[in-house]
Amino acid sequence: MSRIAPQPGIMEIALYQGGQSSVEGVTDIVKLSSNENPYGSSDSAKEAYRTSGLNLHRYPGTDHASLRHAIAEVHGLTAENIICGVGSDEVLQFITQSFAGPGDEVIYTEHGFSMYPILAHACGATPVKVKERERVVDVDAILKACNKKTRIVFIANPANPTGTMIGANEVARLADGLPKGALLVLDGAYAEYVEGYDGGAALVEGRDNVIMTRTFSKIHGLGGLRIGWGYAPKDIIDVLNRVRQPFNLSDIQLNVAEAAVRDTNFVEKCRVDNARMRAWLAEALAELGVPSDTSCANFILARFASEQEATDCDEYLKTKGVIVRKVAGYGLPNCLRITVGDESGCRRVAHAVKSFKEQAV
DSSP, X not given: OOOOOOOTTGGGOOOOOOOOOOBTTBOSOEEOSSOOOTTOSOHHHHXXXXXXXXXXXXXXXXXXXXXXXXXXXXXXXXXXXXXXXSHHHHHHHHHHHXXXXXXXXXXXXXXXXXXXXXXXXXXXXXXXXXXXXSSSOOHHHHHHHOOTTEEEEEEESSOTTTOOOOOHHHHHHHHHHSOTTOEEEEEOTTGGGSTTOOTTHHHHHHOSSEEEEEESSSTTOOTTTOOEEEEOOHHHHHHHHHHSOTTOSOHHHHHHHHHHHHOHHHHHHHHHHHHHHHHHHHHHHHTTTOOOOOOSSSEEEEEOSSHHHHHHHHHHHHHTTEEOEEOGGGTOTTEEEEEOOOHHHHHHHHHHHHHHHHHHO
């Protein structure tokens, strides 16, 4: 009996698992599993959402011009070098679809975001995992893994789920050391949480082989709307726009995102509050014997003595209505990724971990 076969690589994809959002039998939940902004979205973004539903019968614009110009104005970029997508994930998909295929290799790092190998498989390319150094991207290891088949190198900076990042000089060294014809993709989903950091925009402007992606899902608090963008040399943007669906974003998405990006006061407040509570939570857990690396994002990677302890703590936290993220699938079986919540949420998770440690003695 004949069977219709999918394209090469498709059946190698392990389906992405989102963060858990509920616990059976528990109603008072604090969700710290998906790195969502505990303060929601800005008032201006909410108002844009309320007023954007008046023309649902109309098609949205295809060039996203108003949003691209707003992003360019706020971040000091060139609007023509910006592309918008359904979350930064879609922009990453455009990149792999356009620049990698069967016989090519796509490099990602040991604890890198799980979408990277999925995207490689989806276009028939071979994902190549490179070791990190103590949960930090290792530029030398990446360059050693490169060869004539290398088409794309993905790094998140800051990284997910580790929260660590490398400096601009190291990123530049990586970009300059790549083989001819290979692209460096800087995933900047958490860039806004780092004071004064441009996410790699300056590297994009000075080279022809660097692409930066960003999202509205994290600090802007718009995860439910799925909006992202990329910044790259104009000739690369021209390629990506050829695979982008013309109506990939609705007017609601475009209008709300524009309001969000222009509300820089809200973004700054979220960054400052996150830094304060992140430091408090990391210190509180360290005092309980649960260390973490210095995080540059809106979460910490809590390290336990063993995989069993991490699993037991995760189960205990659920009974207390605290949902965090197991990251064994990222090669970190003894760790739990904990989103930095508001003060109440952070105190609650710290208290729950303390209770777990006490009852385990």
